[in-house]
Amino acid sequence: MSKNLLFHFRPRRVPESALRLTLTWGLGGMAALMVTQQLISGLLLGFFYTPLPVKAYESIQHIQHSVFLGQLVRNMHHWTGHALVVVVFLHLLRVFLHGAFYPPRHRNWLVGLSLGVLILMANFSGYLLPWDQLSYWAVTIATSMLGYIPFIGISLQEMMQGGQEIGTATLQLFYFIHTSLVPVSLFLLMAYHFWFVRRAGGILLPANEQAANAAKQKSVTVVPDLLVREMAFAAVVTCVLLLFSMVVNAPLGDMANPELTPANVKAPWYFVGAQELLLHVHPLFAVCVLPLSMAIFLIFLPFSKSKAGKPGALLKTLFIAGTGSLLLLTITGIWFRGAGMKLVWPW
Amino acid sequence: MVKKAFSPARRNVLSRIWIGLGIAALLQMLAGAAFFFISGRKQVEQHTPQLLQAGVATDFPPGSVTLIGKGHLYLARLDNGGFLAISRKCTHLGCAVPWIAERKQFECPCHASIFDITGNVLKAQAPRALDLFPISFQQDMVMIDISSPIKRSTYTAEQLVFLQERR
């Protein structure tokens, strides 16, 4: 029975060439693994976390100082959460470049985009929970950016904050999103995402290998050939995350103080691009027109014309130019902006 | 001859009805959820005036800026004696702006916006002047309604509140 269920997600045999690591860089599987890890470390943290202002900060301190391995678990949860955003972004990049979003995979691309949004939501809602100066003001800035959306912006901002400013209501809302809404939707959609891959006939192979496969029918069994590779890969990823978390502690600033903004506060790093843009162009453009056109581009991508199964030159240029400039803005915002948003040299 | 239970055409109609019903049910559920959400929000949002006693009017000398209460706002008194209750929240991205007494201006630590004593923008990033709170007087006591900040684009003289006027 359980075996039957599993085979809805995994086939019995896969083409041998599908095993090659450089085909996908294992990014999708890595993301799934990391989501699972987040669930586990999150459950552990949930035992000691209190979603109330002041208490929240104290509970984090308690976790770090008096809970056995508490600091490590928090570090894991923190760093994996950030790494997840990067991995999911790279996964999107990979799928785009391989043209793996064209029918019959078009619907799965949309599911994937929703998953990406959920991952961002997960990270952003988790950002506030430590209730330190860093998280308080980063979330203040990020939610204030919403206020620049015409007509609905202010109410949207108040809805997100659960009031005029960030307080108990915001923390409870974010806690609910972080610990209920996001995990449940994430796991449901993830199951769908994997099942869709299976239904579309496995991962997309390059065209020339597809032909070769059809001719030779060279395939290997999933157990053990694929499974062993996946396990080894998962072990390596876990080790890297664990080692990093052992060496680098998750930051925890002073307790949130609504009366005092520290110098040099920034939005969470994945929104720093938008924040940076806000300094240069009209707000309407930075927080509304641009993100919206990005979303429309991504949503309608699978319905564009393909060139031999890959995105055409125009699409590719647009996509790469877009990601390139976003990356540039983000990097500038993160490392080259000092106090008062003056341009600084980080070294 | 065995007759099929439903002809393909009929089957089509039936399945369409099912889909239609499904969509109707979904819409109903969404509408229900939306109402659930909105009605719950209103209660939280209802603004009842929340009056804060700022202090006796004569304690604030002309040309001064005082941090009031738990630090949500400033009470500014201009040289002509008029009062303004100025929000501490930067109109750019919401940071708390400190009053820098030596330079007599508000300076935002986040993106270096600068505001003058009336809350007007002196240096940009911030798109509009700092928000105001309504002021009233009970005898000589300055009362500030902190439940409803007033958005404004710039400072105008009408925004000033004077003690004598209210007597």
Ligand code: FES
């Ligand atoms: S928040 Fe004050 S200048 Fe940006």
